[in-house]
Amino acid sequence: LGASLFTAFWGGAATRGADLAIFNPTDNWASVSDRRYEGVTEGLPDWASRIFSNKVTYVLRTFTQNYLTYLSPGFLFIQGAGEWTYGMISGRGVLYLFEIILLTAAIIAIVRRKSFKGANFILIWILLAPIPAALTKGSGYAANRATVMMPAILILSAYGLVYLQEILKRKYLVPGVIFVLTLSFIGFAEDYLYHAPAKGAESMKYGxxxxxxxxxxxxxxxxxxxxxxxxxxxxxxxxxxxxxxxxxxxxxxxxxxxxxxxxxxxxxxxxxxxxxxxxxxxxxxxxxxxxxxxxxxxxxxxxxxxxxxxxxxxxxxxxxxxxxxxxxxxxx
Structure with a gap:
C-alpha cells in the first residue's frame, strides 16, 4: 500500500496522481471558501467558521465519505460502479447478491473464533485496500480503483462457504449452491448481453x-x-x-x-x-x-x-x- 501511494503521488505517476488527489480539488478550494462564507453570513463568527471549514476538514470529510462508500453494501452488492467507462455494469454490485450470505457466514465464524489461518491478514487487507481510492476525487463508486480488495473479499467468501458446509447438511448445501449460482449467472448474462451494450455504448466509445x-x-x-x-x-x-x-x-x-x-x-x-x-x-x-x-x-x-x-x-x-x-x- 505504501509503495502504491508513493508511486501514485511522488513517483513516476506523480502528475496523474496529484491531479486526481482530494488535496488538489478541481475548484481550487472554492467550495471550502464558500462554506466558510456561508457560515459567516448565517451568524457564525469568522474564527469559528475557519475551524469548521478549512483544507484539513475538507480532506478528512471527503476521505471518510469516500472510504466508507467503498465498504458500503450499496457499492458492493447493489449500485456497483458509478460509471461504465471500464466495462463494468453500472447499477449492478461488484459482488453477487448471494455473497452477502457467504461474507456474513465468514464474519460470524471469525467472531466465534473459528477463523482460518491468515484471517486477520485478509481483514486488514480489506480495510486498507480502499485507502488509495478514497484519496482520489470523484463521486465515489469508482470500481476500478477498488479492485485491489477483490481477491481478499473472494477469499473471505470462500471461507464463508466452507463454514456453511460445516454447520449445514451437505445434501442441502450442494444443491442450494448450484441453484443460487445458476440463477445469479443467468441474471448477469441477461443484463450483460441484452442491456449493457446499449447502456454502456457511449462510455465505452462504441463504434x-x-x-x-x-x-x-x-x-x-x-x-x-x-x-x-x-x-x-x-x-x-x-x-x-x-x-x-x-x-x-x-x-x-x-x-x-x-x-x-x-x-x-x-x-x-x-x-x-x-x-x-x-x-x-x-x-x-x-x-x-x-x-x-x-x-x-x-x-x-x-x-x-x-x-x-x-x-x-x-x-x-x-x-x-x-x-x-x-x-x-x-x-x-
Missing part, C-alpha cells in the same frame, strides 16, 4: 473500431485525416485499430510531450492540435480545414458538422442514434 476501419480503407485517397478529440483520446483508438508500429507512436509521443510542456497542459488530448502521421487530432473547425486546401477526411460527433456536409459514413449506437460521422472535405 470506434468500425469508424477507424473505414478510414483505414480510404485514407490513401486523402491528404490528411482530422479526428475530433471529443471522441476521447482518439490517438489511442487509431493506434490500436490501425495496428500502427509502436515505434511510430513512441516517436510522435515525444513531440506531444514537448507540446504539453510548452502549452502547460497535463494530458495529450488537451492540446489544441497534435499529429500522428497523416492524422491530426484536436478541435474540429471546418472552415480552417477547408482553408488548408488539402483533401481531408474528418471524423467527429454529429454536432460538430453542418447540414449539407458530405457525410460518407455514419456509425450508430446500438439504439440507432448517430454516434460518429465521417465527412469528406475534399478540395473542389
Amino acid at each position: 470506434m473500431g468500425e469508424a477507424v476501419s473505414y478510414i483505414n480503407e480510404n485514407e490513401a485517397k486523402y491528404d490528411q485525416i482530422v479526428v475530433s478529440r471529443s471522441l476521447g483520446v482518439p490517438h489511442i483508438w487509431v493506434a490500436f485499430y490501425e495496428k500502427l508500429d509502436p515505434r511510430l507512436v513512441q516517436e510522435a509521443s515525444l513531440k506531444w510531450a514537448e507540446q504539453q510542456q510548452e502549452s502547460g497542459v497535463v494530458y495529450t488530448d488537451q492540446l489544441g492540435s497534435y499529429r500522428l502521421g497523416k492524422y491530426i487530432f484536436g478541435d474540429i473547425n471546418l472552415e480552417d480545414i477547408v482553408r488548408t486546401g488539402k483533401k481531408s477526411l474528418v471524423m467527429g460527433r454529429p454536432w460538430e458538422f453542418k447540414a449539407g456536409n458530405n457525410i460518407v459514413k455514419t456509425v450508430n449506437y446500438p439504439n440507432l442514434a448517430p454516434h460518429i460521422l465521417i465527412v469528406d472535405l475534399g478540395v473542389k
Whole structure:
C-alpha cells in the first residue's frame, strides 16, 4: 500500500496522481471558501467558521465519505460502479447478491473464533485496500480503483462457504449452491448481453473500431485525416485499430510531450492540435480545414458538422442514434 501511494503521488505517476488527489480539488478550494462564507453570513463568527471549514476538514470529510462508500453494501452488492467507462455494469454490485450470505457466514465464524489461518491478514487487507481510492476525487463508486480488495473479499467468501458446509447438511448445501449460482449467472448474462451494450455504448466509445476501419480503407485517397478529440483520446483508438508500429507512436509521443510542456497542459488530448502521421487530432473547425486546401477526411460527433456536409459514413449506437460521422472535405 505504501509503495502504491508513493508511486501514485511522488513517483513516476506523480502528475496523474496529484491531479486526481482530494488535496488538489478541481475548484481550487472554492467550495471550502464558500462554506466558510456561508457560515459567516448565517451568524457564525469568522474564527469559528475557519475551524469548521478549512483544507484539513475538507480532506478528512471527503476521505471518510469516500472510504466508507467503498465498504458500503450499496457499492458492493447493489449500485456497483458509478460509471461504465471500464466495462463494468453500472447499477449492478461488484459482488453477487448471494455473497452477502457467504461474507456474513465468514464474519460470524471469525467472531466465534473459528477463523482460518491468515484471517486477520485478509481483514486488514480489506480495510486498507480502499485507502488509495478514497484519496482520489470523484463521486465515489469508482470500481476500478477498488479492485485491489477483490481477491481478499473472494477469499473471505470462500471461507464463508466452507463454514456453511460445516454447520449445514451437505445434501442441502450442494444443491442450494448450484441453484443460487445458476440463477445469479443467468441474471448477469441477461443484463450483460441484452442491456449493457446499449447502456454502456457511449462510455465505452462504441463504434470506434468500425469508424477507424473505414478510414483505414480510404485514407490513401486523402491528404490528411482530422479526428475530433471529443471522441476521447482518439490517438489511442487509431493506434490500436490501425495496428500502427509502436515505434511510430513512441516517436510522435515525444513531440506531444514537448507540446504539453510548452502549452502547460497535463494530458495529450488537451492540446489544441497534435499529429500522428497523416492524422491530426484536436478541435474540429471546418472552415480552417477547408482553408488548408488539402483533401481531408474528418471524423467527429454529429454536432460538430453542418447540414449539407458530405457525410460518407455514419456509425450508430446500438439504439440507432448517430454516434460518429465521417465527412469528406475534399478540395473542389
